[in-house]
Amino acid sequence: MSVARLPTRADAKPEAAPPMPELPEVETVRRGLAPAMEGQVIARADVRRPDLRWPFPPDMAARLTGARVLRLRRRSKYILADLDTGETLIIHLGMSGRMLVSGVMPGAFHFDHPAPEKHDHVVLDMAGGARVTFNDARRFGAMDLVPTAAAEAHWLLADLGPEPLGNAFNDAYLVARLRGRMTPIKAALLDQRVVAGLGNIYVCEALNRAGISPRRKAGRIAAPRVAGLVPVIRDVLTEAIAAGGSSLRDHRQASGELGYFQHDFRAYGREGAPCRSPGCGGAIRRIVQSGRSTFYCPRCQR
DNA sequence: ACTGGGACCTGGACGC
DNA sequence: TGCGTCCAGGTCCCAG
Numbered sequence: 434m435s436v437a438r439l440p441t442r443a444d445a446k447p448e449a450a451p452p453m454p455e456l457p458e459v460e461t462v463r464r465g466l467a468p469a470m471e472g473q474v475i476a477r478a479d480v481r482r483p484d485l486r487w488p489f490p491p492d493m494a495a496r497l498t499g500a501r502v503l504r505l506r507r508r509s510k511y512i513l514a515d516l517d518t519g520e521t522l523i524i525h526l527g528m529s530g531r532m533l534v535s536g537v538m539p540g541a542f543h544f545d546h547p548a549p550e551k552h553d554h555v556v557l558d559m560a561g562g563a564r565v566t567f568n569d570a571r572r573f574g575a576m577d578l579v580p581t582a583a584a585e586a587h588w589l590l591a592d593l594g595p596e597p598l599g600n601a602f603n604d605a606y607l608v609a610r611l612r613g614r615m616t617p618i619k620a621a622l623l624d625q626r627v628v629a630g631l632g633n634i635y636v637c638e639a640l641n642r643a644g645i646s647p648r649r650k651a652g653r654i655a656a657p658r659v660a661g662l663v664p665v666i667r668d669v670l671t672e673a674i675a676a677g678g679s680s681l682r683d684h685r686q687a688s689g690e691l692g693y694f695q696h697d698f699r700a701y702g703r704e705g706a707p708c709r710s711p712g713c714g715g716a717i718r719r720i721v722q723s724g725r726s727t728f729y730c731p732r733c734q735r
Numbered sequence: 736a737c738t739g740g741g742a743c744c745t746g747g748a749c750g751c
Numbered sequence: 752t753g754c755g756t757c758c759a760g761g762t763c764c765c766a767g
């Protein structure tokens with residue numbers, strides 16, 4: 434006779450390598466954290482090592498303790514937690530950062546607190562009973578605590594380009610921003626100063642949908658084609674956020690680990706497989722640009 | 736100013 | 752079984 438069991442942390446581990454956190458994953462994490470954190474007081478902050486990619490403020494735990502989280506925002510791939518102390522906790526997931534929610538979640542399932550694992554670097558116990566655990570094996574992630582008024586001017590955020598889903602990201606902007614650039618369009622779209630929040634995966638997907646070769650020099654693409662990238666980028670990200678949102682509830686019920694959801698990529702990670710662009714069917718090819726994998730269809734991306 | 740390449744970090748996949 | 756090597760990529764930093 435089988436016995437029902439509580440979800441375990443192992444249930445959260447995706448079978449395949451999880452997608453790296455780009456804008457949609459970060460937004461999904463933010464939405465998942467919100468019910469556990471917004472309006473809640475941080476009763477205890479356990480900073481289990483002094484640094485991720487950079488050292489934490491040495492008194493970060495003390496400054497977090499007793500603070501109420503007013504709201505969670507997102508800028509590019511950063512999560513910003515505004516506190517009632519006048520400070521903002523800046524969080525970046527890097528490449529392997531994960532957020533796990535356990536304990537009491539208002540309006541959601543209750544999970545037992547998991548045993549601490551390797552790479553659990555920061556643990557926040559909320560007064561309401563929820564616990565947020567930040568785990569980051571590769572430690573490319575980051576946290577900093579700065580005055581809220583200065584958060585957007587933080588050196589990590591200061592040079593970021595416009596949000597791809599915002600009004601400032603439009604065809605006139607993108608055409609002007611790429612004019613004269615001799616770098617491949619793949620690299621230009623990965624440049625966070627051009628547009629903030631895209632990573633390797635969604636750049637590959639956007640270029641595939643737009644039918645633009647990742648090798649083409651950014652400044653040599655006809656303006657109408659560049660303009661066409663804007664709605665495609667918005668669509669790719671919006672669809673991914675929607676997928677994350679719809680999976681959030683199920684995923685939280687399954688594990689408590691936030692931000693990972695099933696993707697249906699057309700190009701990324703599909704070397705040798707048929708291109709999924711409507712009516713194409715060419716073979717997806719993998720090349721290396723700037724030391725990174727690029728997946729594209731030589732048949733429909735020109 | 737722009738561009739390309741290296742460094743950081745660790746776990747997992749792979750070959751011998 | 753175990754060891755070495757490669758790969759993943761977000762971001763910073765540096766050299767040209």
